[in-house]
Amino acid sequence: MNVSATAPPVPELRPGTAAKSLRDVLVVTRRNVIRTVRIPEVVVLSLVQPIVFVLLFAYIFAGSFSLPGAANPAAYREYMMPGFFVQTLAFATAGNSSVSMANDMQSGMVDRFRSLPMARGALLTGRTLADLVQNVMVMTVMVLCALLVGWRIHHGVLRAAAAFALLLLMGYALSWVGVVIGLSVRAPEAAATSNFLWLFPLTFLSNAFVAPSTLPTVLRWAAEWNPLSATVQATRQLFGNPGLAATGAWPAQHPVLVSLSWSVLIAVVGRTLAVRRYRSAGS
Amino acid sequence: MAGAIHATGLVKTFGETRALDGVDLDVPEGSVLGLLGPNGAGKTTTVRLLATLLRPDAGTAVVAGHDVVRHPDRVRLSIGLSGQFAAVDDRLTGRENLRMIGELYGLRSRAARRRADELLDRFDLTGAADRMSSTYSGGMRRRLDLACALVVRPSVMFLDEPSTGLDPTSRLMLWDIIEDLVSQGTTILLTTQYLEEADRLARDIAVVDHGRIIARGTPRELKAQAGGQRVEAVVSRREQLDAAAALLAGYGIRTPDVDRPRGMVSVPVDGGVRLMTQVIAALDAAGIEITDIGMRRPTLDEVFLALTEVAPRDTSRTAVGAGAANEKE
Numbered sequence: 001m002n003v004s005a006t007a008p009p010v011p012e013l014r015p016g017t018a019a020k021s022l023r024d025v026l027v028v029t030r031r032n033v034i035r036t037v038r039i040p041e042v043v044v045l046s047l048v049q050p051i052v053f054v055l056l057f058a059y060i061f062a063g064s065f066s067l068p069g070a071a072n073p074a075a076y077r078e079y080m081m082p083g084f085f086v087q088t089l090a091f092a093t094a095g096n097s098s099v100s101m102a103n104d105m106q107s108g109m110v111d112r113f114r115s116l117p118m119a120r121g122a123l124l125t126g127r128t129l130a131d132l133v134q135n136v137m138v139m140t141v142m143v144l145c146a147l148l149v150g151w152r153i154h155h156g157v158l159r160a161a162a163a164f165a166l167l168l169l170m171g172y173a174l175s176w177v178g179v180v181i182g183l184s185v186r187a188p189e190a191a192a193t194s195n196f197l198w199l200f201p202l203t204f205l206s207n208a209f210v211a212p213s214t215l216p217t218v219l220r221w222a223a224e225w226n227p228l229s230a231t232v233q234a235t236r237q238l239f240g241n242p243g244l245a246a247t248g249a250w251p252a253q254h255p256v257l258v259s260l261s262w263s264v265l266i267a268v269v270g271r272t273l274a275v276r277r278y279r280s281a282g283s
Numbered sequence: 284m285a286g287a288i289h290a291t292g293l294v295k296t297f298g299e300t301r302a303l304d305g306v307d308l309d310v311p312e313g314s315v316l317g318l319l320g321p322n323g324a325g326k327t328t329t330v331r332l333l334a335t336l337l338r339p340d341a342g343t344a345v346v347a348g349h350d351v352v353r354h355p356d357r358v359r360l361s362i363g364l365s366g367q368f369a370a371v372d373d374r375l376t377g378r379e380n381l382r383m384i385g386e387l388y389g390l391r392s393r394a395a396r397r398r399a400d401e402l403l404d405r406f407d408l409t410g411a412a413d414r415m416s417s418t419y420s421g422g423m424r425r426r427l428d429l430a431c432a433l434v435v436r437p438s439v440m441f442l443d444e445p446s447t448g449l450d451p452t453s454r455l456m457l458w459d460i461i462e463d464l465v466s467q468g469t470t471i472l473l474t475t476q477y478l479e480e481a482d483r484l485a486r487d488i489a490v491v492d493h494g495r496i497i498a499r500g501t502p503r504e505l506k507a508q509a510g511g512q513r514v515e516a517v518v519s520r521r522e523q524l525d526a527a528a529a530l531l532a533g534y535g536i537r538t539p540d541v542d543r544p545r546g547m548v549s550v551p552v553d554g555g556v557r558l559m560t561q562v563i564a565a566l567d568a569a570g571i572e573i574t575d576i577g578m579r580r581p582t583l584d585e586v587f588l589a590l591t592e593v594a595p596r597d598t599s600r601t602a603v604g605a606g607a608a609n610e611k612e
C-alpha cells in the first residue's frame with residue numbers, strides 16, 4: 001500500500017478557528033488524563049498521600065497543638081483542615097504540571113507538538129485542565145477523609161461549593177506556575193525538587209497552620225498578603241470552620257475577593273510567561 | 284513557488300556555540316536533499332530551524348512557500364517531522380498516538396481513526412497497535428514516529444537521521460516509503476550519517492561541518508571532487524613497493540599514496556581502461572609482481588572523510604581518503 005496516496009491531504013478543521021483551538025485543548029487534555037490513569041499506581045498513590053496526611057495531622061498534630069480559645073483537638077482539626085486542603089492541592093498540582101511538562105520537554109514531545117498546526121498554548125492549557133481533573137479527585141478524597149475525622153461544613157451547600165470553587169481555582173492558577181517551571185528546567189527531577197523551594201515557604205508563611213499575628217512584622221505582612229492565606233481564610237469562612245481572631249489586615253477582611261484576584265492574576269501571568277517560554281523552547 | 288525549501292544565510296548560536304554559521308540551502312520541489320555531516324555539524328539545528336522549532340539569529344528560510352519566522356503556522360500545516368530521537372508518547376498506545384496527531388493536524392475523529400489504522404498496517408505495527416508504546420522496541424518506536432510524520436500528506440518532510448536504530452528490514456521499509464513519497468511529489472530533507480543511504484536516496488547531497496555547507500552536489504560530483512578515478516595496485520613482494528610507486532607516478536596526475544602495511548600504491552589518474560592496460564603492461568615489463576590491480580572511484584565515505592578533514596589516522600583503512608585530504612590543504 002502506498003502511504004501518501006491514501007493520506008487525507010487537507011485537514012477538515014482549519015487552524016486558527018475557535019473550533020480547532022478548542023479541539024486542540026480537548027485532545028491534549030484527554031492525552032494527559034490518559035497518561036495519568038494508564039499507570040494505576042500513580043493515581044492510587046496520589047490519592048493515598050492526602051489520606052495519610054489528613055490522618056497524621058488529625059491525630060498527631062491536633063493532639064499536641066491547640067487553638068487559642070478552644071482547647072479541644074476537634075476544634076484544631078476544624079481549624080487546620082482548610083489550610084491542609086490548600087497545601088495538599090498546591091503540592092499536588094504544581095508537582096503534576098511541572099514534572100509532566102519537564103517530561104514532555106525531555107522526551108521530545110514538546111518538539112513534536114510544536115511542529116504541528118496546533119493552537120498556540122493548547123498544549124499548556126491541556127496540561128492545566130488535566131491537572132484540574134486530578135485536583136477534583138484529590139479534593140474529593142481529601143474531603144471525605146476530613147469528614148471521617150470530624151471536620152464539618154457548617155454554612156450549607158452553596159457556600160461550601162463556593163469554597164471548593166475557590167480552592168480549585170487557586171489550584172488551577174498554581175498549575176500555571178508549575179507549567180512555567182516545567183518549561184524552564186532541563187530535567188523532570190529538577191522540576192520536582194524546585195517545587196519544594198517555593199511551595200514550602202508559600203504554605204508555611206501563611207495562616208494555614210500558624211497565626212500571622214505571632215510573626216515578626218515583615219513576615220507577618222508577607223503572610224497576610226500571601227495568596228494562600230486569603231484562600232484559607234475565605235474557605236474557613238465559607239465552611240464555617242473556626243478561624244483566628246482577624247488581624248485587621250485588609251486581605252483578612254476581604255478574603256474571597258483577595259483569593260479570587262490572586263488566582264486570576266497568577267493564572268494570567270503564569271499563562272503569559274508559559275506561552276512565551278513554550279514558543280522559544282529549546283533555543 | 285521557487286523550490287520547496289529555500290534558505291539563505293541561516294545563523295544560529297547557542298551561547299558560545301555557533302551551531303549554524305551561514306547555511307544556504309535550496310531543495311527543489313519533489314526532490315530529496317541529503318544533509319551529511321559528522322556529529323555536532325549542525326544538521327539537527329538546520330532541521331529544527333526549517334521545521335519552525337527554532338528561530339534563526341540571522342538569515343531567512345521559506346518552506347513550502349511560507350516564511351518560517353513570519354508564518355510558522357502555515358509552514359506547520361505543510362510539513363511532517365521525524366526528529367533525531369523518536370518522539371512518541373510512551374504511555375499512549377501506537378493507535379492513540381497516531382489518532383492524536385491526526386486530530387491535532389485538524390482531521391475529524393473518524394478520519395483520524397481511519398488514517399491511524401492505515402499507517403499501523405503500512406508500518407507493520409498492527410499487532411502492537413493497542414499496547415503502550417513504552418513496550419515497543421527501538422525500531423518499533425522509530426517506525427511509529429515516522430508514521431506520525433506521515434499522518435497527513437506533507438508537502439515537505441524532514442527526516443533527521445531516520446534510519447538510526449532501525450534493523451535492516453525496517454531500513455528497507457523506510458527507503459521504500461521515502462521513494463514512494465518522492466514519487467508523490469513530496470520534498471524531503473534527510474540528514475544521515477549513512478553515506479550509503481544518502482547515495483541511494485538523495486539526488487543532491489550537502490555536506491555540512493562546523494555549521495557551514497562545505498560541499499554540495501550529486502553523489503557523482505562529490506566523488507569527482509575528491510579526486511576522481513584512481514588506480515590501485517597491490518604488490519606481491521614488499522621490496523617492490525617503492526619501484527611500483529615510482530612507476531605509477533608516471534601515469535598519475537598526482538604523487539601516489541603508498542600504503543605500506545597493505546603493500547598498496549594508489550594514484551589519481553585521468554584516463555580509462557586504456558590507461559589501465561598500459562599500467563599493467565609497464566608493471567609487467569619492469570618485473571613487478573602484482574596480486575591485485577583495479578580502477579575505482581572513491582566511495583562516499585572517503586569523500587566525506589576527505590571533505591570534513593577527519594582523515595583516518597589508520598593508513599591501512601584507506602589511502603584515498605588521506606590523499607584527498609592532503610590535496611585539499
Ligand SMILES: Nc1ncnc2c1ncn2[C@@H]1O[C@H](COP(=O)(O)OP(=O)(O)O)[C@@H](O)[C@H]1O
Binds near residue numbers: 283297302322
Ligand atoms: N539547545 C542547544 N543548546 C546548546 N547547544 C546546542 C543546542 N543544540 C545544539 N547545540 C550545539 O550546536 C552544535 C550543532 O548541533 P546539532 O545541530 O545537533 O548537530 P548534528 O545534528 O549535526 O549532530 C553542536 O555543537 C551542539 O552541541
Ligand SMILES: [Mg+2]
Binds near residue numbers: 326327328367443
Ligand atoms: Mg543531530
